[in-house]
Structures are given as C-alpha cells and as structure tokens.
Amino acid sequence: MKPTPAITRAPRRRLGRRRIRLRVIFALILLLAAACIGISGFVGWQLSHPNPKPLEDSPKRLGMAYEDVQFQSRQGDLLLKGWYMPPAQTVESATYGKAQIIMAHGYKNNREQKNAEALSLAKDLTDRGFGVLMFDFRNSGESEGTMTSVGYYEKYDLLGAIDWIKAQRPGKIGVLGFSMGASTALTAAAEEPAVAGIVADSPFNRLSSYLNDNLSVWSHLPDFPFTPLIMNMLPPMLGIEPDEVDGLRAVDAIYPRPVLFIHSANDPSIPLRNSESLWEKHKDRFELWTTAAEGHARNYPPQKQEYADRVSAFFEQL
Numbered sequence: 162m163k164p165t166p167a168i169t170r171a172p173r174r175r176l177g178r179r180r181i182r183l184r185v186i187f188a189l190i191l192l193l194a195a196a197c198i199g200i201s202g203f204v205g206w207q208l209s210h211p212n213p214k215p216l217e218d219s220p221k222r223l224g225m226a227y228e229d230v231q232f233q234s235r236q237g238d239l240l241l242k243g244w245y246m247p248p249a250q251t252v253e254s255a256t257y258g259k260a261q262i263i264m265a266h267g268y269k270n271n272r273e274q275k276n277a278e279a280l281s282l283a284k285d286l287t288d289r290g291f292g293v294l295m296f297d298f299r300n301s302g303e304s305e306g307t308m309t310s311v312g313y314y315e316k317y318d319l320l321g322a323i324d325w326i327k328a329q330r331p332g333k334i335g336v337l338g339f340s341m342g343a344s345t346a347l348t349a350a351a352e353e354p355a356v357a358g359i360v361a362d363s364p365f366n367r368l369s370s371y372l373n374d375n376l377s378v379w380s381h382l383p384d385f386p387f388t389p390l391i392m393n394m395l396p397p398m399l400g401i402e403p404d405e406v407d408g409l410r411a412v413d414a415i416y417p418r419p420v421l422f423i424h425s426a427n428d429p430s431i432p433l434r435n436s437e438s439l440w441e442k443h444k445d446r447f448e449l450w451t452t453a454a455e456g457h458a459r460n461y462p463p464q465k466q467e468y469a470d471r472v473s474a475f476f477e478q479l
Contacts, residue, residue, distance in 0.1 A: 163463050164220060190356045195433040200387065208380065210300070211268075211300070214269070217273065220283070220284075227247075230325065232296075236321075244272065245296060245329075246284075248290045249290075259289075259290045261291070261326050262336070263334065263335070264337050264342070265339070266295075266342045267341045268341040270303075276457070277460070277461050279295065291476060298342070301316055311368060311372075313406050316345055318345075319349040327355055334357055335356070336359045339362045340431065343458075344363035344366075346364075347415065348411045351415055359419075359421070360475060361420060361421070363423070363458040364424075371435065376388045379430075406438055413443075420447045421447075427455050427456075429456070
C-alpha cells in the first residue's frame, strides 16, 4: 500500500497566513463598523441634547414694557417660560384690536433668537400696536426639559403658548417662527384653528427628508455612512417620528388661512426650495418673499424697515 503524499510545508504556511489576513480584515471591518455606530450614536445624542443657551438680553434694554410669564406645554409635562410685551403705550387705543403675535425660535436658540435680532423685531411690532409673546421651547433658555426634537415635541410647546394667549390676551392670534420654529408653527397651526395666520421665516418642509439630505450640515460628519446610521438610530432612542413633522401636509390643513414665507436664496442651512415647495401648495393664499440675505434665518437684520413693513401688513390683514 502506497503512503498518502504529504502536504508540503509551504502551501500549509500560505494557507495559514491567508486565514490570518482574513481574520484581521474581518476584525478591522467590525471595529470600523462599531466605531461608526458609536460616533453616530454620540453625535446624534449631542444634536438632540444641546446645552441650553442662557438669556443674555431683555426687553428692558430697548425700553419695552414686559412681564415674565410661564405656562405648561400642552402635554402638561413641562414648564415653559417667556416674556409678554403689550402694544406700546404710545400707540393709539384703536390699534389694540390687532393680533397677538407669538414668536417661535429656532434650533439651538432661545427666545432671543439673536441671529435674527428678534427682540428688535418685537419692538418694531409692539410699536405698531401688536402684542408679542416670546418664549423658550423645551431644553432652551429658562424652560424645562433636556431634549430637543426639532419640532416633534416642540409643537406641543407652541400649542401651550397659544393656550396662554387664548386665556390671557383673547383675540386674533398670529405666529412668527424662525427655522425650526417656523416649521413648528405650521404643524401647530394645522391642529389649532385659533391661529389666524403664520409668518414662516426659513422653514424646512418635512423633517425626515430635510435631515436625509442635510443632516451633515448639523452633524459635521460625512453624509455616508453617518446620516443613514443617525437617522435609523436616533428616532427610536428619542421616541419621535420625523415623518410626523410634515409642513407639506400641515399647510393643507392650514389653508385657506394665510401664510407668508420668508427665505433667503443664500441660506446655507435650509435651502430656499423648502419654502418654495410649501408656498406652491396654495399660491392663492400663501405669499413668498425671497431675499438675498446672507446666512440662515437672518432676513430681518439687513432690511429691518422692509421686513417690519411686510410682516406688519401681513398681520394687519388677519
């Protein structure tokens, strides 16, 4: 009987090295995947739990009459704080029938919305006979809460502000929102018929599609693989449904109430197309003012007179 030919040592060593290389490659792939998942989870958590910006200004600086106010989010789970500024005393009493305007700030801001100089705008509006309520969304300024949901839960905060106005300053109600606050104004007004009109400055049209296309602007991470990872991990972690923050659906419920969209063609964070798509749904009742302002939601500072004129004229028609 002939002996079985022995496998030479060289092929055996090559086979062993190949297996080691495959195991190393597989381990590196697992390590890279774990790192991407870990980074995505960390960044997503940071984006949804930003540190609240403290208040640095006050209506007192502009010589405005005001009162500190607080109220519950409509869900009743959080206490929210703000300022109410009545119409200026120099305004004739005949103008006191004008709308009460609620301002809604943007992501990572507070009621001051400094980039938009919202306090200066509030003074312009009170000088023209409007009452103005500025408040902090959850996890912002002086309000309670630890999470920012970019409109999903903030809708209930704005509805709580509307409830306060209805109880304390009954009459016509308008909402002026910036960025996240503008989109939230649309979804809140869709559920609250007491809102007579909305000025939406630099809104996104639908949260899920906006983030899928633009999350890298806020995460400062490459779009792939981090945007898909964050978008799949974060909603279950936070208990939110981004598809529910849908301005395109909301404007159908708002119609035929009027909406004025304001958006810069040079907005680097939320492209103009977002406002255009909302305006195009009902052009017979909606208006779109496209500006050339630089930056995101900074349409008021470079053209204060025109901005105040347009916004005042809009709210006066309510």
